Amino acid sequence: MTDTPDPRRALRDAFGTFMTGVTVVTTLDATGKPLGFTANSFASVSLDPPLLLVQIARASANCGPFTTAPGFAVNILSEGQKDISSTFARPVPDRFAGIDWQPGPQGSPLLPGVSAWFDCTTHQIVEAGDHVILIGRVAAFHATAAPGLGYYRGTYFTPVATQATLPTGPDIIVSAILERLGQVLLVDDGFGGLTLPTARVGRDGTFAALAALIADSGIEAAAGPLYSVYEDVARGQQHIAFRCPATPTGTPRRGAFVDLAPASFTEVTDQALRTMLDRLADESRMGNYGIYFGNQNAGRVTPVAQEKTK
Structure with a gap:
């Protein structure tokens, strides 16, 4: 024990x-x-x-x-x-x-x-x-x-x-939303588009995969709060995204920081990720954030910033 x-x-x-x-x-x-x-x-x-x-x-x-x-x-x-x-x-x-x-x-x-x-x-x-x-x-x-x-x-x-x-369960995919100064880091998705730093979760677990993503980015950042959990039924995947506040300096090893605005996400090829980033842009302007639960097409956003706290 x-x-x-x-x-x-x-x-x-x-x-x-x-x-x-x-x-x-x-x-x-x-x-x-x-x-x-x-x-x-x-x-x-x-x-x-x-x-x-x-x-x-x-x-x-x-x-x-x-x-x-x-x-x-x-x-x-x-x-x-x-x-x-x-x-x-x-x-x-x-x-x-x-x-x-x-x-x-x-x-x-x-x-x-x-x-x-x-x-x-x-x-x-x-x-x-x-x-x-x-x-x-x-x-x-x-x-x-x-x-x-x-x-x-x-x-x-x-x-x-x-x-x-063992029953076959979905792959677990973790994404790091690296934010700083009103911007977010996007990287090449390998198919001519853009995506978030993303990886499959291995035997060491979700937070080990998230820590590896942050380390690989070359940017100093903290593993922040849960932001989105959704299932991609068609691909048999469960996606988990965390907001990760980054320090204001430093150059990423790959990709670039872009403004948190829908116009910056036109080349994000995964529609679910693009919808999530559009929501993040809106919530960032208002200062109220929520957690999304659902699948790649529909779900609910639960606000966590202005609820009663014990």
């Missing part, structure tokens, strides 16, 4: 391994009763401060308690905990019956035998249509060597299963 004292490092390292894992999100209601629900995805929002997000349906009976609680925990289930995943996904009277849970450092219930957990204070509540986004600030993190439990297209899987039996 490994304790990581720096939550920023924990968030960066853990998301490389657990980003698509099955989780149980937990909290306590006003009377101290433990509550929880199963979620098969969560996402990093920021490394500094260390923030993550999960979503809960507004129609859920747990929505009210979770949005008013001072914090919540994300328990990443291990490969032998399919029954726990199923229990917390069903409307049973007491989901914690027979579970020897313990309060975390911030008080939220931690489940035994999990691969890892994040214990968070509630940082922000974002209304998002028929869902609510819970943004938590990571206060404590704990991990074990137990393989995590995954879920894809109705099937559970684990990293220790043979490659032939």
